[in-house]
Amino acid sequence: MALNEGAGGALQNGRRVSNSIQASEKIFQNYRLEVTNRGGHSSLPVKDNAIWHLAGGLARLADFDFPVNLDEVNRQFFDWTAAQIGGSLGDDIRAVVRGERNPEIVARVAAVGPVFNSRLRTTCVATRLEGGHADNALPQTARAVVNCRVLPNETEDDVRQTLIRVLANDKIKMTPANKFFPSPASPLTPEIMRAVEQVTQALWPGVPVVPTMSTGATDSRYLRTAGIPAYGTSGMFGDIDDIRAHGRDERMLVRSLYEGQEYLYRLVKVLSSKP
Numbered sequence: 001m002a003l004n005e006g007a008g009g010a011l012q013n014g015r016r017v018s019n020s021i022q023a024s025e026k027i028f029q030n031y032r033l034e035v036t037n038r039g040g041h042s043s044l045p046v047k048d049n050a051i052w053h054l055a056g057g058l059a060r061l062a063d064f065d066f067p068v069n070l071d072e073v074n075r076q077f078f079d080w081t082a083a084q085i086g087g088s089l090g091d092d093i094r095a096v097v098r099g100e101r102n103p104e105i106v107a108r109v110a111a112v113g114p115v116f117n118s119r120l121r122t123t124c125v126a127t128r129l130e131g132g133h134a135d136n137a138l139p140q141t142a143r144a145v146v147n148c149r150v151l152p153n154e155t156e157d158d159v160r161q162t163l164i165r166v167l168a169n170d171k172i173k174m175t176p177a178n179k180f181f182p183s184p185a186s187p188l189t190p191e192i193m194r195a196v197e198q199v200t201q202a203l204w205p206g207v208p209v210v211p212t213m214s215t216g217a218t219d220s221r222y223l224r225t226a227g228i229p230a231y232g233t234s235g236m237f238g239d240i241d242d243i244r245a246h247g248r249d250e251r252m253l254v255r256s257l258y259e260g261q262e263y264l265y266r267l268v269k270v271l272s273s274k275p
Helices: 050-062 072-085 087-098 103-110 114-120 156-167 190-203 220-225 254-272
Strands: 002-004 009-012 015-025 027-036 123-131 141-150 173-176 209-214 230-232 237-239
Touching: 002 220, 002 254, 015 072, 015 190, 015 220, 027 050, 027 156, 050 123, 050 141, 050 156, 072 087, 072 114, 072 209, 087 103, 103 114, 141 156, 156 173, 190 209, 190 254, 220 230, 237 254
Parallel strands: 002 230, 009 237, 015 209
Antiparallel strands: 009 015, 015 230, 027 141, 027 173, 123 141
16 A cells, blocks of 8 residues: 555644545546637638637536536545534535435535535536637637546546537547546555544544545556555645645645654554554
8 A cells, every 4th residue: 555645634723623534536637629610701700610619619518517426435525524514504415425416405515615516526627728810810720628637436438428418519629638547546444544543633632534535636546546555644734725735835834744744654653563
């Protein structure tokens, strides 16, 4: 097995609220969309316009949501979250975990924020756009890049066929821009969970351990694909309301750096000791 990045502790208003263990992550897949056309002079417009074809397809994609699909990791995450939130929203979250797919209930849960929505389903979003070659010419090409983050229990073919159906225009040529790299979730075995909980309670009594799926990517995907269970857990706590990952001002508390070293030292000792 392997320990890696991908999760850490959560601080809110200076209080430790959870210590996460990342057992899975979404799989990224880019698609290039392209529409070509004979073009012409802009003074003689026609409805067969490359930009309009592409824009129409992207507008349909913007209005589309992939279906909710929760695996073990995300069910545990939402179960814990429902208990923390409570009230009617907590009831809605529990209902979705149980299998409720009423669109209004799902929409209320997804509306909590992008993190909730992205853990409910596969997502695809347009990230780049270009088209045309002159201000007074009909466009001969229109292109876009759509970036998908695919749940670990879904396939590239599932996503591609869904996109073709949603774009609903055979003039839009869609080409995968990278090789799909399937990566199954690592099992949340009692051995790994007990070890993480033991060290967490020793260092921070009362802080719960929460399984999570990363919506971004880590190198754990290569290990999981090779059959090596990988878990992201660092013991480094950060403010959940001040996320700066990949920003020019990315930072962490000095205290958290040293706490993370102690946490990982103890966790490796527990996992490598004989039962």
